[in-house]
Amino acid sequence: xxxxxxxxxxxxxxxxxxxxxxxxxxxxxxxxxxxxxxxxxxxxxxxxxxxxxxxxxxxxxxxxxxxxxxxxxxxxxxxxxxxxxxxxxxxxxxxxxxxxxxxxxxxxxxxxxxxxxxxxxxxxxxxxxxxxxxxxxxxxxxxxxxxxxxxxxxxxxxxxxxxxxxxxxxxxxxxxxxxxxxxxxxxxxxxxxxxxx
Numbered sequence: 001x002x003x004x005x006x007x008x009x010x011x012x013x014x015x016x017x018x019x020x021x022x023x024x025x026x027x028x029x030x031x032x033x034x035x036x037x038x039x040x041x042x043x044x045x046x047x048x049x050x051x052x053x054x055x056x057x058x059x060x061x062x063x064x065x066x067x068x069x070x071x072x073x074x075x076x077x078x079x080x081x082x083x084x085x086x087x088x089x090x091x092x093x094x095x096x097x098x099x100x101x102x103x104x105x106x107x108x109x110x111x112x113x114x115x116x117x118x119x120x121x122x123x124x125x126x127x128x129x130x131x132x133x134x135x136x137x138x139x140x141x142x143x144x145x146x147x148x149x150x151x152x153x154x155x156x157x158x159x160x161x162x163x164x165x166x167x168x169x170x171x172x173x174x175x176x177x178x179x180x181x182x183x184x185x186x187x188x189x190x191x192x193x194x195x196x197x
Contacts, residue, residue, distance in 0.1 A: 147176025
């Protein structure tokens with residue numbers, strides 16, 4: 001649309017217009033009426049300035065309720081290359097005790113898995129986290145839960161040493177390393193079940 005007089009925009013557009021500094025001077029020159037010799041009885045024409053033509057009260061934005069965002073990322077050990085999630089619970093260690101990590105790595109080697117093939121996640125650091133929050137992040141196909149404290153709240157119905165497969169995810173809830181370290185029978189049971197994963 002081509003408009004010869006920019007002052008006409010206020011009749012055509014209802015929204016506020018903002019001019020660049022370089023354009024303001026041009027607009028002021030056009031909006032000013034040319035001085036002509038007029039008779040004293042001529043009517044007075046009201047001069048329109050850019051500020052008065054488009055001034056409207058600004059609407060205040062309604063406050064939106066604050067919705068807590070879910071945890072975007074979790075801190076874990078490994079690279080999860082094979083989508084194998086190992087859940088632990090260690091209140092004094094970042095992921096897992098050093099001697100327990102060595103035992104776990106030896107077990108993984110027997111399954112031809114390296115440390116980068118799994119994700120070791122310490123649930124003690126995220127006590128309120130549910131398995132439904134872990135699934136989209138880790139996308140696990142196999143989950144090994146080491147002890148009752150490492151069992152997320154929303155899957156507490158699992159029975160110890162009974163692998164369960166659901167929605168393409170196999171979950172094994174078994175003993176913690178603290179329970180297994182001095183019990184040969186627990187170690188044997190654990191190894192027999194981990195072989196099936």
